[in-house]
Structures are given as structure tokens and as C-alpha cells.
Amino acid sequence: MDGNNQILPIAFGIGKTESRESWTWFLSRLKECFGDMPYLAIISDRANSIEMDIQAMFPNAYHRFYCHHLLMNMRTKIRKQQRMEILFWEAAKAYREFDFKESLSRLRRALNDDCQRIGNERWSRSCFPMVRYNIMTSKSVESVNALSRDSRKLLITMLIDFFRATMLQWGCQRHNVGAESKKDVIEYAEKGIDRRINKSSGFRVYQIHQRRYEVSDQMKNGIVNLESRHCTCEKWQLSGIPCTHAMTVFKELRYQHYNAWVSSYFTMETYHSTYAGLVFPVPVPTKYEEQNEFMVVFPLLMDE
Numbered sequence: 308m309d310g311n312n313q314i315l316p317i318a319f320g321i322g323k324t325e326s327r328e329s330w331t332w333f334l335s336r337l338k339e340c341f342g343d344m345p346y347l348a349i350i351s352d353r354a355n356s357i358e359m360d361i362q363a364m365f366p367n368a369y370h371r372f373y374c375h376h377l378l379m380n381m382r383t384k385i386r387k388q389q390r391m392e393i394l395f396w397e398a399a400k401a402y403r404e405f406d407f408k409e410s411l412s413r414l415r416r417a418l419n420d421d422c423q424r425i426g427n428e429r430w431s432r433s434c435f436p437m438v439r440y441n442i443m444t445s446k447s448v449e450s451v452n453a454l455s456r457d458s459r460k461l462l463i464t465m466l467i468d469f470f471r472a473t474m475l476q477w478g479c480q481r482h483n484v485g486a487e488s489k490k491d492v493i494e495y496a497e498k499g500i501d502r503r504i505n506k507s508s509g510f511r512v513y514q515i516h517q518r519r520y521e522v523s524d525q526m527k528n529g530i531v532n533l534e535s536r537h538c539t540c541e542k543w544q545l546s547g548i549p550c551t552h553a554m555t556v557f558k559e560l561r562y563q564h565y566n567a568w569v570s571s572y573f574t575m576e577t578y579h580s581t582y583a584g585l586v587f588p589v590p591v592p593t594k595y596e597e598q599n600e601f602m603v604v605f606p607l608l609m610d611e
């Protein structure tokens with residue numbers, strides 16, 4: 308996803324089946340795209356074939372799961388599903404570890420075996436050792452699947468051209484938005500800021516010391532540190548957008564420019580540079596330049 312919460316394809320590959328061979332091939336090519344990247348997080352489903360290859364190709368990456376797979380597993384085991392699903396998402400999406408533990412304790416009977424086996428840090432936002440932003444489900448994968456539902460029946464070259472053309476279109480539209488916009492942050496961050504401003508009405512602020520403030524929200528409160536851009540509710544640092552407590556402090560101090568407090572990932576400058584590289588059309592075969600020596604490319608070995 309880019310800073311505007313839109314799908315940003317890095318690479319696509321086509322395998323015969325979702326097998327170890329396909330994943331080995333795809334992940335080794337993916338590694339060629341960006342090499343060994345620090346702080347890399349890979350979020351996938353729980354297929355064993357992916358797990359082993361990620362460990363081999365990206366040993367320093369943090370590999371985590373879509374919560375949805377754990378939920379599906381839970382559904383087969385429990386009664387009172389609706390209530391349990393609410394609790395599950397509360398636990399998965401909690402920002403603070405003690406909120407997570409509180410929800411988990413109520414879910415424990417239903418989830419205990421899975422949680423023990425998988426590890427809390429592999430599915431919950433609060434226990435994840437890095438910033439996971441809002442990537443909790445496999446909706447982006449499902450969107451791409453839905454988008455290519457008909458195209459997948461085409462010849463493979465046409466399918467690849469469909470993806471290339473889609474990337475061209477997305478890239479151009481977003482490049483234009485970045486080039487023409489006069490705003491300093493993207494729409495996703497603006498909406499987040501508006502939502503948190505509205506939610507913070509009625510909160511009270513008490514200055515603790517210099518740039519630190521306690522904000523009372525009548526529930527669990529938050530201690531805001533403007534120096535380190537941090538709040539004890541964890542939302543500011545984990546989402547990149549100031550939390551309701553920070554918004555309350557800004558309002559109290561009569562700060563006008565809320566946009567200056569969002570993570571650089573949400574600035575229009577970052578968004579523009581994300582789409583600086585353009586995707587160009589591929590010429591028709593009759594336009595290909597003729598080479599003196601042709602390289603012979605053999606088809607891939609197929610198992611059947």
C-alpha cells in the first residue's frame with residue numbers, strides 16, 4: 308500500500324500452482340527488485356511454502372500473518388461467533404499491549420492453542436516489533452484477485468499485459484495527483500486528522516512539564532510528548548497520524564497546522580516521489596529492434 312492506502316504493486320509473477328517452487332522463484336525475483344532492505348515486513352497467509360522461502364530469502368525480514376486466517380480457524384471451533392469475532396478484532400487491532408491482553412484473556416479459551424503455536428507478535432498490531440500501519444487483512448490481495456478475475460482466463464501474455472496496463476494507468480493517475488496537488492499531505496492523512504479532531508471534542512488537557520501533557524478522555528487517557536511525537540495510547544507512533552490526545556493538545560495550544568505532525572510517509576512530496584517512475588507501453592513485436600545474435604530462451608521446466 309502507498310501512503311494514500313492504495314495498492315502499490317511492486318512485482319507480479321505467475322506460477323502454475325501455489326507451490327514451494329513457485330514461491331522460491333517469485334521471492335528470489337522479488338529480492339532482485341529491492342535486495343536486502345532493513346526493517347522489511349512481509350505479511351502473508353499461513354502457507355508453509357511461503358514461510359520457509361521467506362526465511363531463506365529474507366532472513367532479517369519480519370514475517371507476519373493476515374489476521375483473517377487465524378479468524379477462519381477460530382470460526383470452526385467456537386460458538387457465539389459474532390461476539391467472539393468482535394473480541395478477536397479488538398485484540399488484533401489494539402494499539403496498546405495491555406488492551407490486547409485484556410481482549411485476549413476473554414478469547415483465550417477459543418484461541419489458546421493457535422495463539423500459543425503462532426505467537427502473538429505474528430498477528431496482533433500491539434505485539435508486532437515494527438510499525439504495521441493498518442495492514443491487518445488480506446483485502447488488497449482480494450482486490451487484485453477480483454480485478455483480474457476475467458483476465459486470468461486470457462492467454463498468459465495477455466494477462467501480463469493486463470497487469471502492465473493496469474499499473475500504467477494507476478501510476479499515471481497518481482503521478483498526476485502528486486504533480487498537480489497544492490496540498491502538503493495526502494487525502495488519507497487529511498481524513499484521519501479530521502476524524503481524530505472530531506473524536507477529541509470534550510477531552511481535557513493538563514500540562515505535565517514543558518512539552519508533555521496528560522489528556523483526559525474519560526477512559527484510559529493518554530500522555531502526549533510533543534518532543535518525541537509520542538503518546539502512551541500508541542496510536543500516533545503506530546499509525547503515523549497524531550492521535551485524539553495529541554489533537555487535543557494542538558487545539559489547546561492553538562496550533563493551526565496539524566499536517567506538520569503526520570509521518571513523512573503521508574506527505575504529498577513522498578506520494579509524488581512514489582510515482583516518479585512511469586510505466587511505459589511495450590511496443591508490438593513488429594517494432595522490436597532486430598539483434599544480430601539472438602539468445603535462445605527455453606521454456607521453463609514444467610512438472611507435468
Ligand SMILES: [Zn+2]
Pocket residue numbers: 529530538539540541542543550551552553
Ligand atoms: Zn494518544
